[in-house]
Amino acid sequence: MRNIMTVSQTREADRFTIANEPVSTIDLMERASQAFVQKFISLFSDQRISVLICCGPGNNGGDGLAISRLLYEYGYSNIRVWIADFNGSRTDDFKVNFQRLSEIPIHVNELANTDNFEAIEAAIVIDALLGSGLNKPLEGALLNLVRHINASGKQVISVDIPSGMPADGNIMVETESIFARDVISFQRPKLSFFFPESAKSLRYFHTVDIGLDETYISALKTDFFEITEDDIRSALIKRSPFNHKGTFGHCLIFAGNINTMGAALLSAEASLYTGSGLTSLCIPPSGLSALNTRLPEAMALEREQLPSIRNLEKYAALAVGPGLGVGEDEKKYLRLLLNSKITSTVIDADALNILAQEGELFEQLKPGTIITPHMKEFDRLFGSSKNWWERTAKARENAVKRQIIIVLKNRYTFIAMPNGKVIINPTGNPGMASGGMGDVLCGMIGSLLAQGYAAEEAAMLACFLHGKAGDLLAEEGMAVIPPTMLIQKIPKVIGDFTL
Numbered sequence: 001m002r003n004i005m006t007v008s009q010t011r012e013a014d015r016f017t018i019a020n021e022p023v024s025t026i027d028l029m030e031r032a033s034q035a036f037v038q039k040f041i042s043l044f045s046d047q048r049i050s051v052l053i054c055c056g057p058g059n060n061g062g063d064g065l066a067i068s069r070l071l072y073e074y075g076y077s078n079i080r081v082w083i084a085d086f087n088g089s090r091t092d093d094f095k096v097n098f099q100r101l102s103e104i105p106i107h108v109n110e111l112a113n114t115d116n117f118e119a120i121e122a123a124i125v126i127d128a129l130l131g132s133g134l135n136k137p138l139e140g141a142l143l144n145l146v147r148h149i150n151a152s153g154k155q156v157i158s159v160d161i162p163s164g165m166p167a168d169g170n171i172m173v174e175t176e177s178i179f180a181r182d183v184i185s186f187q188r189p190k191l192s193f194f195f196p197e198s199a200k201s202l203r204y205f206h207t208v209d210i211g212l213d214e215t216y217i218s219a220l221k222t223d224f225f226e227i228t229e230d231d232i233r234s235a236l237i238k239r240s241p242f243n244h245k246g247t248f249g250h251c252l253i254f255a256g257n258i259n260t261m262g263a264a265l266l267s268a269e270a271s272l273y274t275g276s277g278l279t280s281l282c283i284p285p286s287g288l289s290a291l292n293t294r295l296p297e298a299m300a301l302e303r304e305q306l307p308s309i310r311n312l313e314k315y316a317a318l319a320v321g322p323g324l325g326v327g328e329d330e331k332k333y334l335r336l337l338l339n340s341k342i343t344s345t346v347i348d349a350d351a352l353n354i355l356a357q358e359g360e361l362f363e364q365l366k367p368g369t370i371i372t373p374h375m376k377e378f379d380r381l382f383g384s385s386k387n388w389w390e391r392t393a394k395a396r397e398n399a400v401k402r403q404i405i406i407v408l409k410n411r412y413t414f415i416a417m418p419n420g421k422v423i424i425n426p427t428g429n430p431g432m433a434s435g436g437m438g439d440v441l442c443g444m445i446g447s448l449l450a451q452g453y454a455a456e457e458a459a460m461l462a463c464f465l466h467g468k469a470g471d472l473l474a475e476e477g478m479a480v481i482p483p484t485m486l487i488q489k490i491p492k493v494i495g496d497f498t499l
């Protein structure tokens with residue numbers, strides 16, 4: 001896991017690195033600027049491109065000045081610099097870089113404290129106005145400059161973070177900032193980049209290593225972690241020669257209704273392709289011929305038969321909810337299943353909507369149960385929130401209080417764990433935004449639970465592999481990814497990490 005630092009922890013890591021490496025602050029700034037420039041060159045290799053670098057008075061601006069000099073040294077000659085120093089005091093390292101820049105022929109314009117800014121001619125704007133030192137919302141001339149840059153329609157590349165964007169996740173609806181196409185962020189992504197409200201401030205982010213002490217950083221106590229490929233490699237168990245279908249468990253999926261049988265089929269197919277030894281799908285009779293035709297590997301269990309089954313614990317895991325409906329029969333059977341001896345459970349979609357209506361059933365969830373709400377389902381369960389920061393806080397609080405795992409689905413899914421940590425899944429892409437993707441995820445989680453993975457691991461693995469399968473398809477040129485196509489990719493993704 002890669003821990004995500006807060007701004008104050010980044011400052012601590014700075015201080016530790018400066019004292020212990022040791023390295024001077026000005027050399028660290030140079031290193032950060034070099035790292036930025038290397039990434040910039042990989043994005044824009046044409047040295048004739050015109051670049052305007054907008055610098056504030058702090059160290060973010062100091063980076064901007066160093067970046068201007070370095071770009072010039074790398075052959076980018078069409079460079080101009082604007083300094084927006086409206087009332088802030090210049091930091092020492094800003095002053096050093098200002099002096100260094102004066103020794104090379106780059107046009108520097110110190111902007112007056114006014115709202116009258118000249119038109120931006122350059123093709124690219126590098127935004128080094130404010131970084132992680134932001135301590136209040138933008139206002140006055142600086143806010144107008146930010147609006148002027150945004151209105152120019154030019155491609156903006158931000159240094160460390162879009163100016164005006166708070167870094168630690170609590171982004172208010174009214175927050176205004178630079179809108180950057182790319183952000184080149186130092187050492188770690190900022191927590192805010194993973195929150196949906198970040199969409200108004202940036203499109204892509206890249207993280208560059210500036211040589212802060214990693215041993216120190218990984219020992220910092222943080223609440224948010226990002227899943228890495230190494231985590232997946234070490235968590236996924238390789239199959240052994242003497243394994244048999246019994247080794248990989250039996251997943252029972254309770255899903256589907258007359259008009260939403262497809263959701264049940266998607267979950268069952270995802271369970272099969274994720275590797276459970278056996279998959280049974282519990283559906284109404286109207287879905288039986290579809291199941292037998294489409295998924296010969298899966299077994300059918302008619303819904304009405306549920307009460308007569310004495311040994312439900314033969315199912316190693318239970319996945320409930322996709323396309324289920326919220327009628328009285330569904331409520332009755334859901335209650336029966338959640339009260340059964342099956343201990344590994346994932347609850348999705350309509351089963352969550354039933355829980356939102358049946359408070360006492362929700363209160364009785366077994367420890368280690370996984371719930372997978374999207375935003376609307378989450379708000380139905382836990383009440384509305386004014387922003388994602390508040391919603392995430394509620395997810396953490398409830399995961400701890402109820403000792404359950406809450407998979408709060410989004411572009412970057414947040415997995416709130418019973419120990420209070422939030423695990424962020426980095427995989428996935430906009431091509432996956434279609435109905436049915438959640439049903440696939442639910443089937444994958446059920447399958448991993450059936451195979452014996454602990455609930456925390458099953459949630460983390462399923463989210464990562466699900467997004468990764470989508471990413472592989474995107475790399476193959478798929479702009480739109482139908483869930484059935486994603487399912488086909490799951491065995492390959494698992495193979496990439498285990499074979």
Ligand SMILES: NC(=O)C1=CN([C@@H]2O[C@H](COP(=O)(O)OP(=O)(O)OC[C@H]3O[C@@H](n4cnc5c(N)ncnc54)[C@H](OP(=O)(O)O)[C@@H]3O)[C@@H](O)[C@H]2O)[C@H](O)CC1
Binds near residue numbers: 014028130142
């Ligand atoms: N380890 C690293 O990641 C490194 C990062 N570097 C770069 O340093 C910046 C952070 O630099 P810092 O000087 O701390 O802060 P900023 O440049 O972001 O801000 C400067 C000052 O601006 C004032 N401020 C804050 N909010 C506003 C606002 N809304 N409007 C106007 N002015 C504002 C504030 O000063 P005050 O006097 O108001 O307190 C800030 O202090 C980081 O982002 C990186 O780019 C290093 O270069 C290398 C190591």
Ligand SMILES: [K+]
Binds near residue numbers: 158
């Ligand atoms: K910035």
